[in-house]
Amino acid sequence: MNRWTPGIAPERLSADELAANFSDLHPPLDDHEAFVAAGRCYFCHDAPCTAACPTEIDIPMFIREIFSGRPEAAARTIFARNVMGGMCARVCPTETLCEEACVREMAEGKPVEIGRLQRYATDRLMGRNAHPFTRAAPTGHKVAVVGSGPAGLACAHRLAMAGHDVVIFEAREKPGGLNEYGIAAYKTTEGFAQAEVGWLIGIGGIEIRTGTALGRDVTLDDLLDMFDAVFLGMGLAGVNALGIPGEDLAGVEPAVDFIARIRQAKNLTEVPVGRNVVVVGGGMTAIDAAVQAKLLGAEHATIVYRRGPERMGASEYERELAAARGVSIVTNARPVRILGQDRLEEVVFEYTIETPQGRLEGTGETFHLPADQLFKAIGQKLEGVPGGIEIENGKIRVDAAGRTSRERVWAGGDCVAPGEDLTVTATAQGRDAAESIHSFLTGEG
Amino acid sequence: MADLRCNFVGIKSPNPFWLASAPPTDKEYNVRRAFEAGWGGVVWKTLGEDPPIVNVNGPRYGAVHGPDRWLMGLNNIELISDRPLEVNLREIKAVKRDWPDRALVVSLMVPCEEQAWKRILPLVEETGADGIELNFGCPHGMSERGMGSAVGQVPEYVEMVARWCKQNTRMPVIVKLTPNITDIRHPARAAFRGGADAVSLINTINSITGVDLDSFAPEPTIDGKGTHGGYCGPAVKPIALNMVAEIARDEETRGKPISGIGGITTWRDAAEFMALGASSVQVCTAAMTYGFRIVEEMIAGLSDWMDEKGHATLDDIIGKAVPNVTDWQFLNLNHVTKAVIDQDLCIKCGRCYAACEDTSHQAIAMSEDRVFTVKDEECVACNLCVNVCPVEGCITMRTMVPGEVDPRTGAVVSGEYANWTTHPNNPGAGCGTG
Numbered sequence: 001m002n003r004w005t006p007g008i009a010p011e012r013l014s015a016d017e018l019a020a021n022f023s024d025l026h027p028p029l030d031d032h033e034a035f036v037a038a039g040r041c042y043f044c045h046d047a048p049c050t051a052a053c054p055t056e057i058d059i060p061m062f063i064r065e066i067f068s069g070r071p072e073a074a075a076r077t078i079f080a081r082n083v084m085g086g087m088c089a090r091v092c093p094t095e096t097l098c099e100e101a102c103v104r105e106m107a108e109g110k111p112v113e114i115g116r117l118q119r120y121a122t123d124r125l126m127g128r129n130a131h132p133f134t135r136a137a138p139t140g141h142k143v144a145v146v147g148s149g150p151a152g153l154a155c156a157h158r159l160a161m162a163g164h165d166v167v168i169f170e171a172r173e174k175p176g177g178l179n180e181y182g183i184a185a186y187k188t189t190e191g192f193a194q195a196e197v198g199w200l201i202g203i204g205g206i207e208i209r210t211g212t213a214l215g216r217d218v219t220l221d222d223l224l225d226m227f228d229a230v231f232l233g234m235g236l237a238g239v240n241a242l243g244i245p246g247e248d249l250a251g252v253e254p255a256v257d258f259i260a261r262i263r264q265a266k267n268l269t270e271v272p273v274g275r276n277v278v279v280v281g282g283g284m285t286a287i288d289a290a291v292q293a294k295l296l297g298a299e300h301a302t303i304v305y306r307r308g309p310e311r312m313g314a315s316e317y318e319r320e321l322a323a324a325r326g327v328s329i330v331t332n333a334r335p336v337r338i339l340g341q342d343r344l345e346e347v348v349f350e351y352t353i354e355t356p357q358g359r360l361e362g363t364g365e366t367f368h369l370p371a372d373q374l375f376k377a378i379g380q381k382l383e384g385v386p387g388g389i390e391i392e393n394g395k396i397r398v399d400a401a402g403r404t405s406r407e408r409v410w411a412g413g414d415c416v417a418p419g420e421d422l423t424v425t426a427t428a429q430g431r432d433a434a435e436s437i438h439s440f441l442t443g444e445g
Numbered sequence: 446m447a448d449l450r451c452n453f454v455g456i457k458s459p460n461p462f463w464l465a466s467a468p469p470t471d472k473e474y475n476v477r478r479a480f481e482a483g484w485g486g487v488v489w490k491t492l493g494e495d496p497p498i499v500n501v502n503g504p505r506y507g508a509v510h511g512p513d514r515w516l517m518g519l520n521n522i523e524l525i526s527d528r529p530l531e532v533n534l535r536e537i538k539a540v541k542r543d544w545p546d547r548a549l550v551v552s553l554m555v556p557c558e559e560q561a562w563k564r565i566l567p568l569v570e571e572t573g574a575d576g577i578e579l580n581f582g583c584p585h586g587m588s589e590r591g592m593g594s595a596v597g598q599v600p601e602y603v604e605m606v607a608r609w610c611k612q613n614t615r616m617p618v619i620v621k622l623t624p625n626i627t628d629i630r631h632p633a634r635a636a637f638r639g640g641a642d643a644v645s646l647i648n649t650i651n652s653i654t655g656v657d658l659d660s661f662a663p664e665p666t667i668d669g670k671g672t673h674g675g676y677c678g679p680a681v682k683p684i685a686l687n688m689v690a691e692i693a694r695d696e697e698t699r700g701k702p703i704s705g706i707g708g709i710t711t712w713r714d715a716a717e718f719m720a721l722g723a724s725s726v727q728v729c730t731a732a733m734t735y736g737f738r739i740v741e742e743m744i745a746g747l748s749d750w751m752d753e754k755g756h757a758t759l760d761d762i763i764g765k766a767v768p769n770v771t772d773w774q775f776l777n778l779n780h781v782t783k784a785v786i787d788q789d790l791c792i793k794c795g796r797c798y799a800a801c802e803d804t805s806h807q808a809i810a811m812s813e814d815r816v817f818t819v820k821d822e823e824c825v826a827c828n829l830c831v832n833v834c835p836v837e838g839c840i841t842m843r844t845m846v847p848g849e850v851d852p853r854t855g856a857v858v859s860g861e862y863a864n865w866t867t868h869p870n871n872p873g874a875g876c877g878t879g
């Protein structure tokens with residue numbers, strides 16, 4: 001073990017310690033726990049939890065199904081609205097979605113554990129790889145889906161269910177999008193993302209072509225020639241740059257690359273991590289990078305965010321989680337320079353204040369943080385959008401049904417303007433675009 | 446998909462889930478929404494003669510809550526419909542016209558005189574309703590006026606009124622029984638003797654849900670006073686199940702149609718009533734607690750369970766448990782079991798020990814390091830430890846196989862069936878009464 005090894009090094013912790021650190025964040029409920037947890041639901045009328053769910057899962061109903069001893073029926077209720085219900089049960093920030101809206105959160109600060117109950121139900125059905133839906137008779141229509149993240153998968157599934165044939169074009173080697181490459185390892189353990197894709201395409205009628213990128217291997221015009229409609233669910237392939245001196249030093253990299261490396265590692269002891277890690281940013285990605293650096297054995301992991309804590313994208317719950325794992329969070333400071341010989345050694349930050357108009361100003365006062373590794377988590381950006389598609393605030397412009405400015409082209413997920421960048425939002429948008437495509441193809445739209 | 450279609454004395458509904466006669470069925474607005482939500486049928490809130498009765502203007506309900514304010518039992522002092530007869534009849538007609546595939550039964554309660562029934566029956570018939578239910582059950586208010594349970598408690602009256610109704614209408618007649626009686630079989634037999642097509646049960650049970658210890662008044666309290674009301678909800682289910690079973694297995698009434706009522710909250714409760722002989726079920730408190738949507742879960746749950754078990758139609762489950770309900774004297778006294786504690790599941794709370802040591806048979810041993818084990822030589826297999834253990838499946842009953850020696854009695858366990866009627870301790874056994 002090399003806990004104190006300077007620089008960036010693998011094996012800071014033993015295999016056992018790593019296994020414990022990266023085990024399930026929220027272990028699954030057993031039958032009795034689920035029964036008790038389900039018994040707490042009030043079966044609210046016009047339930048606020050359902051309204052708070054971007055996919056509008058009928059939450060009180062699925063909880064009642066668990067309560068009456070029918071977890072698989074509960075799973076079907078969940079999947080009917082949200083086919084990524086298994087992943088969402090693990091990764092949704094429920095504290096800002098359904099559980100925040102739960103009347104028992106309001107009443108006693110202890111919401112019904114909707115996320116864990118959802119996991120309980122979906123695990124049951126997926127555990128025996130049972131696909132709950134049957135496909136409608138083939139329609140002969142063909143749809144291309146670009147990207148196999150939650151948006152693309154949800155769209156493909158809905159279309160396949162309606163009897164259309166779908167081909168998914170995926171640039172990377174594995175399907176799943178950020179479910180496979182982005183979500184923190186302790187949220188989705190044991191190859192769940194791949195298992196979920198396998199389960200989802202069990203509907204039939206979906207072909208996934210990995211290693212095939214739009215723009216590189218195929219063009220939008222090709223797709224429009226070969227298919228009746230196209231859905232773009234390409235996420236945000238680029239990362240924002242800091243734009244400060246020293247950014248190209250070794251040891252500085254996008255947080256998402258580090259996170260992907262952890263997710264793809266066969267063996268966590270092989271993933272190198274710095275002794276002093278600095279993460280710049282304030283969202284979920286920053287938290288995930290810093291926490292996972294700590295879990296890999298970094299001595300210090302510090303998140304530095306340029307505005308006040310209330311402006312951070314990461315919820316209070318996630319910030320507490322990070323603090324509990326020993327991550328320090330510094331707010332109101334921005335990086336101005338990265339120092340080092342061949343590689344990064346320290347980062348210079350300047351304190352900031354936010355003017356009442358919301359403008360950020362440096363105070364002139366600076367401080368230095370020693371760093372072997374710096375992760376940039378200041379947002380991803382849209383890349384590789386084909387020409388002729390209108391962009392709005394850096395994202396693809398769509399109407400309420402997910403239509404882009406181009407005929408026969410729909411889009412959804414992180415790459416479009418509306419909605420938060422969350423798995424569940426991407427799922428909802430993919431599903432709704434599929435409904436719109438379906439109406440278009442069957443002449444009802 | 447299992448076929449949930451229900452045919453109850455000729456009254457058809459797409460599923461066996463009916464709303465019981467009570468506030469959920471008190472008016473057109475409710476019943477239409479219930480049908481939209483999927484309920485297979487309703488029994489309209491009980492109609493009486495004009496002028497309509499009046500209800501109290503203070504609280505009508507009291508409740509018994511479980512932990513976490515679970516509504517275990519509800520008690521009410523509401524009377525029958527307090528709206529004019531003509532309004533109810535007009536609404537019934539309109540709803541039935543728009544929902545021909547749903548069961549619409551009208552509950553009635555008029556004075557115990559043939560003329561009164563003769564007056565109201567044609568009016569109901571004219572609405573196109575599918576049948577009538579005679580409310581012989583209300584335990585409060587109406588009974589003091591010689592109606593409701595005052596009739597239901599006298600089998601001769603039950604028979605008489607049932608006969609009047611059969612003679613004066615072509616509609617199927619269901620008699621709703623009161624549980625406030627010593628032996629439910631007597632009014633049930635009387636109903637069928639009078640020609641009734643079916644019985645439904647249970648109505649509510651006389652109860653006081655609590656006493657306010659500051660004002661020393663029973664709850665619900667109206668201006669310092671309270672009265673007994675009718676108890677219903679999950680708490681009454683075991684009582685209702687037994688009464689249904691008693692009628693289902695009685696020589697005289699065996700196989701007669703029963704609509705099961707009392708505490709039905711999930712599909713499982715409904716399936717249990719049906720297994721004990723009910724061919725439709727009625728729900729009141731669960732709908733009043735959670736709203737109409739619970740029927741979705743009831744329908745899907747019943748259907749899934751039937752599919753899973755290979756039951757195609759309701760007839761495949763109705764009455765399936767009746768042959769297994771027997772009298773105590775016929776239980777097999779040679780069936781010997783012993784409690785077994787699963788040490789891996791045990792959380793060492795010691796509740797089994799306290800229960801057995803203090804109140805039962807001193808059959809559980811406790812070691813210094815809190816390991817609890819059953820003393821087979823003391824265990825009479827009463828099941829108390831199983832029931833008080835907080836961990837499901839931790840304590841179970843193991844059936845001893847024939848040939849084993851029961852360490853408590855020293856006797857070899859026999860594979861033969863033997864019951865009380867032939868037991869040597871039974872003074873009557875030798876006389877050939879077995």
Ligand SMILES: Cc1cc2nc3c(=O)[nH]c(=O)nc-3n(C[C@H](O)[C@H](O)[C@H](O)COP(=O)(O)OP(=O)(O)OC[C@H]3O[C@@H](n4cnc5c(N)ncnc54)[C@H](O)[C@@H]3O)c2cc1C
Binds near residue numbers: 169259284415
């Ligand atoms: C580090 C990190 C942690 C996160 N944690 C959470 C979390 O805990 N909970 C949560 O709800 N959300 C989380 N999110 C957000 C969530 O992952 C995304 O909102 C969601 O994955 C978006 O789905 P999508 O389908 O739009 O895009 P993506 O999941 O990004 O999928 C897009 C897919 O398109 C492919 N692609 C891109 N360009 C092309 C091209 N030209 N040709 C073919 N294929 C292409 C990509 O390879 C990728 O597979 C996190 C995001 C990150 C970055």
Ligand SMILES: Cc1cc2nc3c(=O)[nH]c(=O)nc-3n(C[C@H](O)[C@H](O)[C@H](O)COP(=O)(O)O)c2cc1C
Binds near residue numbers: 552709
């Ligand atoms: C508020 C209230 C009013 C009721 N009114 C009637 C009635 O008018 N006629 C009747 O036959 N039963 C009436 N009942 C009894 C119910 O129909 C039903 O038999 C009883 O509540 C048991 O079912 P449950 O446990 O599902 O509630 C009433 C019950 C309640 C709670």
Ligand code: SF4
Binds near residue numbers: 041043059
């Ligand atoms: S808000 Fe909470 S209590 Fe109400 S239905 Fe949703 S989970 Fe149940």
